[in-house]
Amino acid sequence: MSERSFVMIKPDGVAAGLTGEIISRIERRGLVVVGLKKLTVTRDAAESHYAEHRARPFFGELVDFIVSGPVVMLAVEGQGAIGALRTMMGATNPLDAAPGTVRGDYALDVGQNIIHGSDGEESAARELALHFAEL
Numbered sequence: 001m002s003e004r005s006f007v008m009i010k011p012d013g014v015a016a017g018l019t020g021e022i023i024s025r026i027e028r029r030g031l032v033v034v035g036l037k038k039l040t041v042t043r044d045a046a047e048s049h050y051a052e053h054r055a056r057p058f059f060g061e062l063v064d065f066i067v068s069g070p071v072v073m074l075a076v077e078g079q080g081a082i083g084a085l086r087t088m089m090g091a092t093n094p095l096d097a098a099p100g101t102v103r104g105d106y107a108l109d110v111g112q113n114i115i116h117g118s119d120g121e122e123s124a125a126r127e128l129a130l131h132f133a134e135l
Contacts, residue, residue: 001079001080002077002078002079002081003079003082003121003124004034005076005081005082005118005124005128006073006074006075006116006117006128006132007073007074007076007116008072008074008117008131009022009071009073009114010065010071010112010114010115010116011068011069011070011071011112012107012112012114013072013102013106013114013115014070014071014072015069016114018106019038019072022102022114022115023036023072025088026085029088031076031077031078031081031084031085032077033075033076034075034076034135035073035134036072036074037072039073040071041066042067043063043067045130046062046063046067047063048130049066049127049130050062058111062111065111073131075128075131075135082120082121082124085117085118086117087101089101089102089103089115089117090104091103092110092113093113094106094109094110094113095108095110102114103115
């Protein structure tokens with residue numbers, strides 16, 4: 001079944017010049033980018049995006065990192081998009097991520113792990129509504 005998912009290339013991924021590589025991987029997988037924007041996230045938007053982590057001790061650091069520089073946000077569509085993107089990204093902790101995944105190839109720190117992707121249908125719907133209301 002075709003579905004949509006949200007992807008964000010985080011400030012470390014943008015700063016490292018990985019935007020084109022990551023988008024190419026997504027498209028070569030057969031998924032379609034139906035929305036794309038580059039921006040610096042406002043603190044309010046970052047806090048809304050990561051609202052489910054508000055009570056966790058790393059929330060402040062997470063928000064500070066996401067607002068620290070430009071990000072690239074994508075709305076991606078295709079067969080099994082959410083699962084395919086999660087597999088392509090690799091484990092949240094890059095030290096556990098398999099080679100060939102974005103995090104396995106390019107990241108070393110769980111706090112700055114290059115990429116974010118929706119972890120399920122509910123989060124995809126929420127994140128897309130937050131960042132791509134126009135779609």
